[in-house]
Amino acid sequence: MAASCAALLALCVSLPPLLLVVWKRWRRGRAARHVLVVVLGDVGRSPRMQYHALSLAKRGFSVSLLGFCNSKPHDELLQNDRIQIVSLTELQRLAVGPQIFQYGVKVVFQAAHLLWKLMWREPAAYIFLQNPPGLPAIAVCWFVGCLCGSKLVIDWHNYGYSIMGLVHGPSHLLVLLAKWYEKLCGRLSHLNLCVTNAMREDLAENWGIRAVTVHDRPASFFKETPLPRQHQLFMKLGHTYPAFRARTEPSDPGVERSAFTERAVQSGLVTRFGGRPALLVSSTSWTEDEDFSILLGALEKFEQLVLEGARLPSLVCVITGKGPLKEFYSRLISQKHFRHIQVCTPWLEAEDYPLLLGSADLGVCLHKSSSGLDLPMKVVDMFGCCLPVCAVRFRCLHELVKHEENGLVFTDMEELAAQLQMLFTNFPDPSGKLNQFRRNLHESEQLGWDESWKRTVLPLIVDT
Incomplete structure (x- = not known):
């Protein structure tokens, strides 16, 4: 009896430490193949963290991606069984109290909320x-x-x-x-x-x-868009944005036409429309660190050159993105009454954005960097699509944009306007600078x- 009691006592004493060891080993084994990816911002507008999650998942890790779900991430991420998106709640700024108090409340809420979410993973x-x-x-x-x-x-x-x-x-x-x-x-x-x-x-x-x-x-989905897929995209966008619609209807009912391409319905053959406008894309966050007035002023100068008879094409300028200054600049654009330039500011689906870059003739980047130490992801995406770029100069831009090799660097409105004139004169010119930059991007094998x-x-x- 005494032996049985002693054995029972020994079991009771040793069981908790044994269970703790087993639990720790189980936990360590589980943790070894799981990664938390945290963005205290919009997941859909955080491509680099999406790419981290995809690369981790590809190497066998399970991934919990935490962030605000304000815009749709890439389909590749949504369809990956190893990646779970965990939505965080964003506290909007309070309307009462001094600014520092409002900010303090937001920080405390975000800290408590993030801690809660992380501890339950x-x-x-x-x-x-x-x-x-x-x-x-x-x-x-x-x-x-x-x-x-x-x-x-x-x-x-x-x-x-x-x-x-x-x-x-x-x-x-x-x-x-x-x-x-x-x-x-x-x-x-x-x-x-x-x-x-x-x-x-x-x-x-x-x-x-x-x-x-x-x-x-660039992720794998940033690449040149095949001509038939370009036509599909232009026709789709044309339902909402007039800039993508054909200027004139084709006389042949067997031809389907966008502003840039036409498709023979019977054969399915897609060709670029003769006399098409040039397609310029600028992706912007519409914030103070991106001076949109530089692009707007360059477009005004471009319009004036066309009116004066320069050998320049009409221009479709697509400016994508969201941000606090979008409405302000949209009003300025509407007041310009351009005759040879059409500007539209869509918010594209995640899958359509790479297709647009892969269909464009030139990209413009206005990112300056608040620290001067980061590089614009939008240019990386453009280069993935072999799209030449004009980018505003700042401290470390040379790590990405090589002037006169894969694009051009400018400092002000006048310089950008001169670059647009040079690149688009006699457009589309297969021997011009624009196509030379594109060939260089092809050959760089990024x-x-x-x-x-x-x-x-x-x-x-x-x-x-």
Whole structure:
């Protein structure tokens, strides 16, 4: 009897530690193949974090992607069984109290909400976090990592405080607090990635943070669009946007025509329409760091040149994106009454955007960078589609745009206007600069995102 009691007592004493060991081993095994990807912003407008999720899933990880679900992500991500999108709630700015109080309430709410969402996820080996926005996400993700044994990976796209400085000024209290927080908490990560060599050097010299440069690369769906698919896209967009519709109806009822292409209904053969307009695309976030007035002024000069008899085509200018200044500039556009330029500002479905870039003749990028250390993802996408670019100059743009090789760099409205005139004179000219840039992009044989990720990021997380 005594022996039985002793055995029972020994079992009771040893069982909890044994269960704890078993639970930890089960948890570690589960966590090893699970990754949390966190965006304290719109998932649909965070392509780089979508690409991280897809590359992780392709290597056998299960992925929980947390962020705001304001716009639709790419179908490839939605259809992947290894990726679960977890919606975060976005608190809108309060209408009462001083600005710093409103901001404080928002930060506290986001911190508590993100902590709750993360703690209810299954164990993860890594937490991949986009910065910015990093307040309060860096501290929350670090804390969860400490509790759950997850390693924090910060992907530095820019500095959050520098973006806040565009609105409040560099010496504002909120900006100074954000900089202090970002610099302090940024050192808590296990691994740091960044988008340019210039940012890597700045993180090392001024922040004491060692990072690995992972340049943005185009995803596989950014490529030149076949002519039949271009026609389908133009016809689809033409239902909503007049700029894509044919200027004149074809006399032959067996021909279907858009502003750029025509299709023989019986044979299905698609050809480019003679005398077609040039298609220019600019993807913008309609914010202070993208001076849209530069493009608008260049278009005015282009219109004047056409009226004066220059050998230039009519122009369809498509400006995609969402942002706070969109309505303001849309009103300015409507007041111009262009005769040879049509401007439309659609918000495209995720699947249509790559098709549009792959169908365009020229891209224009107005991104300047609040820190001068990040590169525009929109240019990466354009280059994936072999689309030449005119981009506004800033500090580290040379890491992406090679002037006179894959595009042109400008500093002001006059320079952009001169570049548009040069590129579109005698359009479409197979021997012109525009086609030379396109050939150079063809021959450059760029690495795609996934192949680049496999070479740079995968070894970092496999070896740790």
